[in-house]
Amino acid sequence: MGEGRPLRADAQRNRARILEAAEAVFAAQGVSASTEDVAREAGVGIGTVFRHFPAKESLIEAVFLARVRRLADKAAALSQAQAGPAFYGFFTYAVEQAATQSAYADVLSEAAGNGVPSVVGTELAATVGTLLTRAQQAGAVRADIGPEELIALLVGASRAAERVSADVRRKALDIMFDGLRPAR
Amino acid sequence: MGEGRPLRADAQRNRARILEAAEAVFAAQGVSASTEDVAREAGVGIGTVFRHFPAKESLIEAVFLARVRRLADKAAALSQAQAGPAFYGFFTYAVEQAATQSAYADVLSEAAGNGVPSVVGTELAATVGTLLTRAQQAGAVRADIGPEELIALLVGASRAAERVSADVRRKALDIMFDGLRPAR
DNA sequence: TGACAAACGGAGTCGTCGCTCCGTATTTTC
DNA sequence: GAAAATACGGAGCGACGACTCCGTTTGTCA
CATH class of the missing domain: 1.10.357.10 (Tetracycline Repressor, domain 2)
Structure with a gap:
């Protein structure tokens, strides 16, 4: 359960953006909103979302x-x-x-x-x-x-x-x- | 909004079975359960479910x-x-x-x-x-x-x-x- | 009982969604 | 500033679910 290496600057920024976007999208459409919607709102690619949150459930959990x-x-x-x-x-x-x-x-x-x-x-x-x-x-x-x-x-x-x-x-x-x- | 012709006997029976099955399945799994599950529980084909309830939402409504x-x-x-x-x-x-x-x-x-x-x-x-x-x-x-x-x-x-x-x-x-x- | 309408079943279509993969871009390090 | 490490984007894959279509079966009526 160590912290591992610190995230790269852009990675930190994106992670925060994704969380913020997910909160907004989930609030508006419910948690069944698609991951792509979250990615678009955050201004990142889907791949990036899944790198930070390996499954959709992890994203929901984090939010x-x-x-x-x-x-x-x-x-x-x-x-x-x-x-x-x-x-x-x-x-x-x-x-x-x-x-x-x-x-x-x-x-x-x-x-x-x-x-x-x-x-x-x-x-x-x-x-x-x-x-x-x-x-x-x-x-x-x-x-x-x-x-x-x-x-x-x-x-x-x-x-x-x-x-x-x-x-x-x-x-x-x-x-x-x-x-x-x-x-x- | 007339009643149309009365349903054939088997059709009436199936309609009732589907409703009953849907109630049970939705109660157990929530309304996101698949239509196929409902059909299986009712012992009819999917086609039959959709003939009686043209969209999934109609089925939910009916239940x-x-x-x-x-x-x-x-x-x-x-x-x-x-x-x-x-x-x-x-x-x-x-x-x-x-x-x-x-x-x-x-x-x-x-x-x-x-x-x-x-x-x-x-x-x-x-x-x-x-x-x-x-x-x-x-x-x-x-x-x-x-x-x-x-x-x-x-x-x-x-x-x-x-x-x-x-x-x-x-x-x-x-x-x-x-x-x-x-x-x- | 025969003929016709009504209903059935379920394989197949289409769209969506979660998730992966890898060539490209950005940071970091020295 | 070049090499190494890290992160990015998004096309594409597989699964699943709603819904359609049509050959077959069943009920109805004379």
Whole structure:
């Protein structure tokens, strides 16, 4: 698992471009978009895409990984704030992302389930777990749920948000939030 | 849009078999399963499948339509019962179905969104709408939501339920239900 | 039961997509 | 600046899937 030699300058540039292009194309057309589309968007040849990502699945994985990392970063950044708002802010952010980029929900369900690189899933679960625990201790979230349920809800909300107006999305989120608060 | 001549006996039989087979195959492998798989499962030739359903999409539509019809039937049957239990019972039933059959959630989101035959979507929306209104009048569901939000939640819950244990599913549903009840 | 329409089966066509291969171009190194 | 190492591009291959076509079979009706 060593790093090997550093990549040549152009190779690094292309790799980054491909990832960026893949994210855009997958977001627009879903992950079933053709590799050629990704290559064209990135301005490179197909061969180059396959050199960097030996199978299509590796490319999808890499894109997902980047996205989940970003979600985890958001969670980490929010953990400075007050527990309750941090929690609900993260949830909202995640769902909003899914609404914009159609493939985004796939990330979550893959990462949560049996899917792709379990490193990522674990990483996300850990961060979300922290957020949850803190919010529970602060009395902002009911105590009787764990990360599993939370991620299930997150996945569901994200998928539901895909084809729905902003108003409906907000309202549906509100309902979930009400359910998440401690009974009184 | 007339009915044309009645189908020959064998044609009727085959049509029914194909639908049944398609439902099973799609449930097991998702809608991207090949038409040949469906034909084999139904015990007919590919040609026959395509004669009854001129494009793959028509077959998918037909399967979806049958499923949504069944959901609507369930809703209608439940509407005899008490409003509150009817409502939550239907919701639970729908989500449970989705958990068993992986393509089931697609039905819902298609029917709800821009997808397939809008007749079906409308039909479902109407029945769900009745259930909802009655439950609201009985004070079992908060008054500030409409069918749109409800269907969004239903879709989300169904999709979330796909890869999750029964326990987690139940818990997540409970949370949603708490959110759906009127605030105290 | 015979004749005709209706339906069947599945080999074959066409298009697409993932992936490979190798001659050419770009970096890096000395 | 020349040689060696690395990376690039994209034509082409093989697999697969949707859909067509037509010779054969089955059902229907008199």
